[in-house]
Amino acid sequence: xxxxxxxxxxxxxxxxxxxxxxxxxxxxxxxxxxxxxxxxxxxxxxxxxxxxxxxxxxxxxxxxxxxxxxxxxxxxxxxxxxxxxxxxxxxxxxxxxxxxxxxxxxxxxxxxxxxxxxxxxxxxxxxxxxxxxxxxxxxxxxxxxxxxxxxxxxxxxxxxxxxxxxxxxxxxxxxxxxxxxxxxxxxxxxxxxxxxxxxxxxxxxxxxxxxxxxxxxxxxxxxxxxxxxxxxxxxxxxxxxxxxxxxxxxxxxxxxxxxxxxxxxxxxxxxxxxxxxxxxxxxxxxxxxxxxxxxxxxxxxxxxxxxxxxxxxxxxxxxxxxxxxxxxxxxxxxxxxxxxxxxxxxxxxxxxxxxxxxxxxxxxxx
Amino acid sequence: xxxxxxxxxxxxxxxxxxxxxxxxxxxxxxxxxxxxxxxxxxxxxxxxxxxxxxxxxxxxxxxxxxxxxxxxxxxxxxxxxxxxxxxxxxxxxxxxxxxxxxxxxxxxxxxxxxxxxxxxxxxxxxxxxxxxxxxxxxxxxxxxxxxxxxxxxxxxxxxxxxxxxxxxxxxxxxxxxxxxxxxxxxxxxxxxxxxxxxxxxxxxxxxxxxxxxxxxxxxxxxxxxxxxxxxxxxxxxxxxxxxxxxxxxxxxxxxxxxxxxxxxxxxxxxxxxxxxxxxxxxxxxxxxxxxxxxxxxxxxxxxxxxxxxxxxxxxxxxxxxxxxxxxxxxxxxxxxxxxxxxxxxxxxxxxxxxxxxxxxxxxxxx
DNA sequence: CTGAAAGCGCTTACAG
DNA sequence: CTGAAAGCGCTTACAG
Numbered sequence: 058x059x060x061x062x063x064x065x066x067x068x069x070x071x072x073x074x075x076x077x078x079x080x081x082x083x084x085x086x087x088x089x090x091x092x093x094x095x096x097x098x099x100x101x102x103x104x105x106x107x108x109x110x111x112x113x114x115x116x117x118x119x120x121x122x123x124x125x126x127x128x129x130x131x132x133x134x135x136x137x138x139x140x141x142x143x144x145x146x147x148x149x150x151x152x153x154x155x156x157x158x159x160x161x162x163x164x165x166x167x168x169x170x171x172x173x174x175x176x177x178x179x180x181x182x183x184x185x186x187x188x189x190x191x192x193x194x195x196x197x198x199x200x201x202x203x204x205x206x207x208x209x210x211x212x213x214x215x216x217x218x219x220x221x222x223x224x225x226x227x228x229x230x231x232x233x234x235x236x237x238x239x240x241x242x243x244x245x246x247x248x249x250x251x252x253x254x255x256x257x258x259x260x261x262x263x264x265x266x267x268x269x270x271x272x273x274x275x276x277x278x279x280x281x282x283x284x285x286x287x288x289x290x291x292x293x294x295x296x297x298x299x300x301x302x303x304x305x306x307x308x309x310x311x312x313x314x315x316x317x318x319x320x321x322x323x324x325x326x327x328x329x330x331x332x333x334x335x336x337x338x339x340x341x342x343x344x345x346x347x348x349x350x351x352x353x354x355x356x357x358x359x360x361x362x363x364x365x366x367x368x369x370x371x372x373x374x375x376x377x378x379x380x381x382x383x384x385x386x387x388x389x390x391x392x393x394x395x396x397x398x399x400x401x402x403x404x405x406x407x408x409x410x411x412x413x414x415x416x417x418x419x420x421x422x423x
Numbered sequence: 424x425x426x427x428x429x430x431x432x433x434x435x436x437x438x439x440x441x442x443x444x445x446x447x448x449x450x451x452x453x454x455x456x457x458x459x460x461x462x463x464x465x466x467x468x469x470x471x472x473x474x475x476x477x478x479x480x481x482x483x484x485x486x487x488x489x490x491x492x493x494x495x496x497x498x499x500x501x502x503x504x505x506x507x508x509x510x511x512x513x514x515x516x517x518x519x520x521x522x523x524x525x526x527x528x529x530x531x532x533x534x535x536x537x538x539x540x541x542x543x544x545x546x547x548x549x550x551x552x553x554x555x556x557x558x559x560x561x562x563x564x565x566x567x568x569x570x571x572x573x574x575x576x577x578x579x580x581x582x583x584x585x586x587x588x589x590x591x592x593x594x595x596x597x598x599x600x601x602x603x604x605x606x607x608x609x610x611x612x613x614x615x616x617x618x619x620x621x622x623x624x625x626x627x628x629x630x631x632x633x634x635x636x637x638x639x640x641x642x643x644x645x646x647x648x649x650x651x652x653x654x655x656x657x658x659x660x661x662x663x664x665x666x667x668x669x670x671x672x673x674x675x676x677x678x679x680x681x682x683x684x685x686x687x688x689x690x691x692x693x694x695x696x697x698x699x700x701x702x703x704x705x706x707x708x709x710x711x712x713x714x715x716x717x718x719x720x721x722x723x724x725x726x727x728x729x730x731x732x733x734x735x736x737x738x739x740x741x742x743x744x745x746x747x748x749x750x751x752x753x754x755x756x757x758x759x760x761x762x763x764x765x766x767x768x769x770x771x772x773x774x775x776x777x778x779x780x781x782x783x784x785x786x787x788x789x
Numbered sequence: 790c791t792g793a794a795a796g797c798g799c800t801t802a803c804a805g
Numbered sequence: 806c807t808g809a810a811a812g813c814g815c816t817t818a819c820a821g
Binding site: 433434435445446449450453455456477478479480481482483484485486 | 813814815816817
Binding site: 068079083084087089090112 | 797798799800801
């Protein structure tokens with residue numbers, strides 16, 4: 058079948074062997090334009106004999122399309138992003154697209170570099186979870202270069218593109234409201250709250266009392282804090298600022314320390330909410346070190362990406378992010394736009410699931 | 424600085440604006456050949472004014488190098504592969520390379536398709552974890568096309584390339600030996616044992632008694648089973664075949680069922696070894712359902728990728744795979760080979776770490 | 790040090 | 806339906 062030749066055959070060589078012009082060979086192999094059945098036969102036979110493999114670089118150069126999606130995530134190693142990438146990859150493959158992945162480490166410089174590299178590689182579109190929600194320039198450049206962008210998880214202010222986010226505010230509000238209804242009035246919250254937004258927590262809590270406050274352009278952890286505050290306000294509880302802990306980094310170790318502090322303070326909270334799965338691990342270490350029973354001595358609620366099943370198994374109520382669906386939706390939006398650039402921008406809000414011990418069955422959906 | 428023009432400027436336009444030839448502009452912007460300081464100044468100014476962005480497709484077409492690595496993993500969503508990818512990505516970025524990722528779903532057809540796509544995209548090299556260790560053709564094709572391959576986790580028989588693996592046999596042998604030394608004589612083992620190799624477990628156990636048996640070309644779970652068998656033989660224990668469970672899929676649910684069966688059989692094992700982290704979760708569900716104390720009623724040892732910290736916190740001894748290092752090493756080997764094609768093939772065997780409750784500090788190393 | 794010309798491997802109008 | 810020619814955006818010898 059294929060020849061063991063080291064240098065790959067080109068369309069010219071296939072054409073010569075088939076006794077046709079390179080234009081004709083191109084039409085057959087690239088499956089465009091017209092060609093007679095006999096010619097098709099001959100060209101395909103020649104291609105097979107030579108082990109012809111199309112060079113997508115040349116095709117991309119001429120068509121302006123590479124059938125490649127560029128993705129920028131914070132860290133491919135985090136369960137959330139890994140799962141999002143899986144969703145993107147599945148949809149991309151079905152559409153015949155490849156995926157180039159880059160890690161930004163939630164660092165603005167690396168993110169800019171990554172976007173630049175992807176544009177130089179001529180990706181057809183970009184799916185990004187941007188670190189800073191107030192720095193739109195590098196993404197605007199992409200859009201200007203006719204490279205459509207889909208944002209997920211976070212939305213950059215002043216950058217109109219397709220986007221996919223989770224209903225962070227409402228699902229957190231509902232979950233915290235349920236905790237309050239169950240009798241908890243002092244609920245601690247551990248959230249990252251950075252680096253996407255530069256507010257300090259105090260002024261955020263103060264400002265948010267204005268009902269017009271817009272958290273669309275905040276990182277998810279700020280949105281979750283808002284849900285927490287709204288639930289308290291609806292119940293007529295003035296939240297104790299000392300119960301609100303900003304961890305600042307996605308670190309279980311940092312969360313462990315904050316949790317230890319929370320769980321040993323005078324007038325300690327009867328329940329804890331962690332706005333991220335990585336932090337939940339740290340909180341568990343703290344409760345274990347203090348020999349606290351869950352949900353006896355303290356109740357836990359956590360927002361999580363992938364590991365929620367085992368949290369639930371330990372008696373923790375979890376809010377599960379549909380990470381895989383986020384990725385799939387983002388890729389779908391992108392492919393749709395690549396097919397039809399003039400559509401109005403679409404903004405999808407996916408529902409997160411509240412998972413308790415008795416409803417593990419929801420697993421199958423995610 | 425940059426112009427809002429929608430179509431990207433080419434080197435020709437930059438050259439025209441700078442009043443030089445395109446060859447000269449190319450030399451300056453591409454940083455090759457000679458150019459005088461004054462010309463450099465002019466060209467760079469022109470490029471900045473036009474918002475010039477190099478087209479790597481064109482460059483790749485002409486140089487034959489795309490500065491891109493193609494990666495094939497089973498499932499980017501699994502902690503092991505996610506972590507490996509992180510390691511690859513870090514090294515690749517430092518070397519100025521991009522990374523195209525594809526999931527094979529441990530399916531031979533998808534794997535072949537993925538390799539084909541990557542070759543068409545003209546990746547400079549391939550890092551793969553191949554599903555079937557006895558199907559080398561698609562990878563041979565890559566090598567024939569001057570696209571070097573680095574294998575990791577598993578080695579395909581009859582395909583000489585650089586590779587990175589873990590010392591599965593010896594670390595498992597040592598861990599099981601420690602369990603035996605601690606008094607366990609009936610140790611259950613749950614391992615995937617498929618689909619990479621077509622042996623059935625019985626004939627594997629029988630054959631492996633020949634000391635010449637070569638498991639280099641088996642999937643890791645077979646190698647771990649070998650370590651288990653060797654430890655038993657060294658202690659003079661004839662392993663009970665009913666204690667060896669082949670789960671066949673990477674599924675915590677399947678592992679849960681096997682574990683339930685093992686832990687309720689007559690003459691139940693006093694310890695369990697799971698050859699994979701995903702399965703460990705299933706085993707934990709089984710012990711929890713049976714209200715067994717760990718390590719009181721049963722001791723657990725698990726081979727794991729990323730979540731071992733929380734297993735250790737629960738009193739389970741874990742063997743931690745250096746997944747991140749595997750990826751980094753694979754990428755290093757590839758970049759080395761791209762720089763120097765004639766080196767002899769390198770085969771790196773990385774050590775896995777045994778992590779017990781008192782040695783959590785090892786965390787920092789991984 | 791610089792420029793004119795050729796060419797990487799394809800696709801795209803345009804004649805025929 | 807097919808072919809000759811031009812061209813995508815660069816880099817590479819080769820003169821000068």
